[in-house]
Amino acid sequence: MRENALGTRHEGKARRQIKIEDMGMGGLFMLRVHFGRRKKLRLKVMWMLLLSLSIRFQAWGMDLPSNNRIANTIVNPCFLHASVNWGFFGHRHINYHAVFLLPPQMMPLFKKQIRYLADHATDPDQRRYAVKEEAPRHYIDMDRYGQEADSLPESWEDAVALYSIDSLNAHGIAPWWIMVMKARLVKAFRDGDRDAILKLAADLGHYIGDVHVPLHASSNHNGQKTDQHGIHGFWESRLPELYAEKQYDLLIGKAIYLAKPESFIWQRVRESAAAADTVLQLEKRLSDSLPSGMKFAYEARNGIVTRQYAEVYAAAYHTLLSGMVERRMRQAIFAVASFWFTAWVDAGQPNLSIFAALPAIPPFNPSADDTQFQCGSEHSPPTGF
Numbered sequence: 001m002r003e004n005a006l007g008t009r010h011e012g013k014a015r016r017q018i019k020i021e022d023m024g025m026g027g028l029f030m031l032r033v034h035f036g037r038r039k040k041l042r043l044k045v046m047w048m049l050l051l052s053l054s055i056r057f058q059a060w061g062m063d064l065p066s067n068n069r070i071a072n073t074i075v076n077p078c079f080l081h082a083s084v085n086w087g088f089f090g091h092r093h094i095n096y097h098a099v100f101l102l103p104p105q106m107m108p109l110f111k112k113q114i115r116y117l118a119d120h121a122t123d124p125d126q127r128r129y130a131v132k133e134e135a136p137r138h139y140i141d142m143d144r145y146g147q148e149a150d151s152l153p154e155s156w157e158d159a160v161a162l163y164s165i166d167s168l169n170a171h172g173i174a175p176w177w178i179m180v181m182k183a184r185l186v187k188a189f190r191d192g193d194r195d196a197i198l199k200l201a202a203d204l205g206h207y208i209g210d211v212h213v214p215l216h217a218s219s220n221h222n223g224q225k226t227d228q229h230g231i232h233g234f235w236e237s238r239l240p241e242l243y244a245e246k247q248y249d250l251l252i253g254k255a256i257y258l259a260k261p262e263s264f265i266w267q268r269v270r271e272s273a274a275a276a277d278t279v280l281q282l283e284k285r286l287s288d289s290l291p292s293g294m295k296f297a298y299e300a301r302n303g304i305v306t307r308q309y310a311e312v313y314a315a316a317y318h319t320l321l322s323g324m325v326e327r328r329m330r331q332a333i334f335a336v337a338s339f340w341f342t343a344w345v346d347a348g349q350p351n352l353s354i355f356a357a358l359p360a361i362p363p364f365n366p367s368a369d370d371t372q373f374q375c376g377s378e379h380s381p382p383t384g385f
């Protein structure tokens with residue numbers, strides 16, 4: 001075994017990142033740590049088996065057969081699609097930070113239940129596997145509409161009249177669905193139904209977060225048309241995880257009342273669609289300008305080795321994006337808070353202090369991390385509205 005792999009340990013997080021230049025000791029070291037002495041020997045054999053199959057690290061992501069059980073044991077097969085929709089990390093942060101933009105009258109409920117709103121920020125992603133109608137609610141492929149993209153009806157009824165429901169579903173319905181969720185939230189406020197308010201607010205925050213991701217407004221949502229598979233999770237999960245807490249300023253002013261929430265959200269969708277080409281082109285240019293060995297690294301999380309964009313590569317891409325991820329995250333936080341606030345105002349500003357005495361809802365799956373959201377099919381086949 002050659003010893004040319006570089007390992008970096010992050011103590012306390014059970015995470016070890018290894019820069020792979022070639023087949024080397026790094027993988028064996030990681031497996032030894034996670035699986036103990038006996039299994040180390042067994043996995044060493046597997047490693048050699050993979051070697052004998054001439055599967056090189058640099059090409060692993062593309063070359064491993066998906067039904068190769070040995071390979072799947074060692075490497076998560078969906079490595080590059082790290083998570084769906086801002087990832088667990090991004091959605092949590094968006095819902096969490098949005099609470100601080102709300103007026104004092106909403107705090108007795110929203111601040112008190114801030115943990116719930118953050119924990120449940122990814123519920124809609126979990127539903128994608130159980131509810132067949134769920135998938136198209138998370139995106140809209142604006143480029144599919146060509147010249148008509150700028151004149152898409154903001155009203156669902158008008159859109160249905162112009163296109164068929166099947167056609168709309170085929171390209172995603174996120175902005176229309178956001179208005180459905182907003183209407184439901186208004187009703188929950190009117191009904192004084194605390195649990196429904198929280199559930200709908202958390203869900204609404206998710207969908208609004210999604211439409212701020214440029215690749216949620218493009219049919220080339222994971223770079224599959226331009227040989228950039230994995231760019232979706234790179235932009236919306238990898239970059240925020242690396243930089244949001246260290247660098248982003250997520251303290252934003254106050255929520256505003258949205259007199260025309262549908263126009264507001266459609267504007268955000270159009271901004272995302274306009275940015276999608278930049279997201280793709282900058283990564284393509286960077287990728288073409290660097291040796292392939294610099295692009296990826298391997299990272300172990302919960303005992304699963306995953307191929308990731310290397311930190312040095314992520315840093316270069318993040319710089320090229322000139323603050324775009326932070327900007328969209330800030331805009332998403334502002335939009336979520338403003339939708340929550342607008343729904344409360346439209347419901348007649350009900351008194352939320354009645355909920356102050358109720359205990360906070362217990363944490364949901366406190367040990368969860370984003371691995372449970374991996375392997376999502378981002379734009380899976382559309383179904384009914």
Ligand SMILES: [Zn+2]
Pocket residue numbers: 084085124125138206207210
């Ligand atoms: Zn989503």
Ligand SMILES: [Zn+2]
Pocket residue numbers: 083084085086087213216232236378
């Ligand atoms: Zn996404």
